[in-house]
Amino acid sequence: MEKGINQRKTEHIRLCLTGNVEGVNKSTGLEGINFIHNALPEINFADISLETSFLDKKLKAPFLVSSMTGGSELATTINQNLALAAEERGWALAIGSTRAFLESDKHKESFLIRNQAPTAPLIVNIGAVQFNYGYGPEECQRIIEKTGADSIVLHLNSLQEAVQDGGDLNFENLLPKIEKVCKTLDVPVGVKEVGFGIDGKVAEKLYNAGIAYIDVAGAGGTSWSQVEKLRSRDPLKKAAAEAFNNWGNPTKDCIVSVRSKLPEVPLVASGGMKTGVDAAKAITIGADIIGYARQLLKSATESEDSVVQMMEQIELEMKMAMFGIGVKNLEELRSTNRVSVMGQSLMEENS
Numbered sequence: 001m002e003k004g005i006n007q008r009k010t011e012h013i014r015l016c017l018t019g020n021v022e023g024v025n026k027s028t029g030l031e032g033i034n035f036i037h038n039a040l041p042e043i044n045f046a047d048i049s050l051e052t053s054f055l056d057k058k059l060k061a062p063f064l065v066s067s068m069t070g071g072s073e074l075a076t077t078i079n080q081n082l083a084l085a086a087e088e089r090g091w092a093l094a095i096g097s098t099r100a101f102l103e104s105d106k107h108k109e110s111f112l113i114r115n116q117a118p119t120a121p122l123i124v125n126i127g128a129v130q131f132n133y134g135y136g137p138e139e140c141q142r143i144i145e146k147t148g149a150d151s152i153v154l155h156l157n158s159l160q161e162a163v164q165d166g167g168d169l170n171f172e173n174l175l176p177k178i179e180k181v182c183k184t185l186d187v188p189v190g191v192k193e194v195g196f197g198i199d200g201k202v203a204e205k206l207y208n209a210g211i212a213y214i215d216v217a218g219a220g221g222t223s224w225s226q227v228e229k230l231r232s233r234d235p236l237k238k239a240a241a242e243a244f245n246n247w248g249n250p251t252k253d254c255i256v257s258v259r260s261k262l263p264e265v266p267l268v269a270s271g272g273m274k275t276g277v278d279a280a281k282a283i284t285i286g287a288d289i290i291g292y293a294r295q296l297l298k299s300a301t302e303s304e305d306s307v308v309q310m311m312e313q314i315e316l317e318m319k320m321a322m323f324g325i326g327v328k329n330l331e332e333l334r335s336t337n338r339v340s341v342m343g344q345s346l347m348e349e350n351s
Contacts, residue, residue, distance in 0.1 A: 005100045007108060009072040011231055016068075016294055017301070021226045024245040025196075027218030028272040029252030033281040036338040036345060041326030047195040048319045049329045053265065054289050055121040055150050055188060060090025061315050062283065062330060066123040066217075066270045066291035067153065067192070069110070071100030071138035076110040078300040083116035085300075085307035089315070092289065094153060098143045099130060114148040121150050129161060131177040132170045137184035143185055144201060153215065154178060160194055163241045166231050175209055181285070182210025183222035193217035194224050195271055197249030200261035212219040213266035214258055215291060219248025220272030222294050252285065259286030276317025284339050 015021055050061040065082050069075040079095055086093040093113075101111045124147050126140065140152055144203060161167035182189045190196070191206050192215035196220045198206075229241035249257075251271040258267055269282040270291030279290040292314065299306035322328065325338040339345075 005103065006072050008231070009069055009096070009100065010074055012227060013069055013072070013074050013078070013297070015227050015230050016297055019227070019230050021222050021230070022072050022221040023221075023226065023248060024178050025218055026223070026246045026248060027250060028218065028278070030090075030220075030278050030281045032252065032342045033285065034278070035321060037252035037324055037339060038326040038338055040170070041323055043326055043328045045319070045323050047328050048322050050279040050315060050318060052099040052169075052288070052330055054092050055123075057092075057119070057121040058090075059092060059121070059148065061318070062289050063311070063314065064268060064270070064281070064289050064291040065094060065296060066094040066215075066293035067096050067123070067155065068293050068297060070096040070098060071110055071133050073107060074301070076107055078297070079110050079113050080116055081300045081302075081304045081307050082296065083113040083120070083243060084208050084304040085311055086120045087117040088304075088308055089311045090120075091311065092121040092123065094125060094291075095147075096125060097155065098124050098147070099135075100141055101146070102135075102143060111147055122148065123151045123153050125133060125153050125155055125192075126147040127168070128174055128191070129158075129168045129171055130158055131174060131181070132172065133168055136177070137181050140181055140185055144185070149187070151188045151190060151212075152185065153192050155192050155193040155194055156198070157224060158195055159244060159247065160228055161233065163228035163235055163237055163244075164223045164230075165237070167228075175205060177211035178206065178211070182212075188212035190215060190268075192268070192270070195222050195270065196224075196247060197251065198258065199254060199261075199344050200257035201248055203258040203265070204261045207262055207265055215268035215300070216251060216254035216258055217280050217291070218251030218254040218269075218271035220251050223248070224288060251282070255286050264347055276314045276319070277309070277321045279314070279318050280321040281335060281339075283333050284336060285290055285341070298327060
């Protein structure tokens with residue numbers, strides 16, 4: 001039977017699969033963006049390319065399997081299926097928090113997935129708050145070496161920790177510790193939220209500290225205060241968590257805010273991403289890479305083929321959106337004026 005952190009990881013997966021864990025009356029904001037259909041696209045659908053690069057590696061599509069899990073028996077099945085599928089489809093791949101792996105070799109197979117994805121950009125993950133609980137550059141370096149990762153992403157999850165039973169709540173003076181990690185490691189260090197969003201001001205501080213890329217992980221998808229509310233055995237915390245069921249910065253707002261402060265930073269858009277049309281919209285407002293998590297989770301519990309099928313659907317949706325406005329690559333998508341934001345057409349502005 002799973003215990004401690006391993007049990008928590010299993011509970012997280014099961015709740016995300018079966019529980020009502022999305023925020024209430026909270027969306028990504030992408031519904032306010034609409035493409036202006038081009039009846040005469042003047043391109044061949046077969047020529048549409050989704051190719052790009054991330055972490056100095058080529059991708060067949062601008063997509064990332066976002067950090068989800070690790071450190072349990074179920075997580076092993078999930079991560080291996082995700083890794084095999086990411087390798088086949090040419091996506092980047094991130095795994096869940098590696099703290100459990102640093103503490104124990106139990107279920108180490110859930111983290112050691114490089115063999116299943118030998119060429120995919122592989123990102124490992126640890127909570128930045130752990131730098132106030134005895135972790136630092138040495139532990140980060142150890143996890144990179146053990147997994148063969150190309151990068152490490154530090155997750156910021158203050159509200160989740162506040163609701164979680166026994167959560168780590170000391171977020172004081174983390175920025176200089178993050179800076180030390182960035183200066184010490186020889187791989188890119190990224191940072192991500194877990195579903196409440198990173199705004200431009202915070203992103204600027206992190207970038208100035210040495211962070212190489214920002215994953216906004218905005219609101220509009222899974223709410224981790226809701227997940228921890230469902231797990232909690234503390235009636236006070238369960239009741240208090242209800243006040244935060246619509247908390248967070250929508251993903252769209254995060255993308256726009258970060259890009260306005262940091263025009264050149266590699267920007268990952270995750271948080272409530274469900275379709276390839278969502279991805280196309282996010283790229284038009286400044287995202288470089290699109291992260292999917294819960295949208296892939298159920299498929300990952302089933303088989304590699306199920307994940308591949310979902311990935312192929314997302315890719316097709318994005319290509320269809322690009323065909324619908326007559327752009328054949330990501331550079332053209334980024335610069336298109338066949339889009340309206342909150343009813344205001346960019347075509348009209350640029351006409």
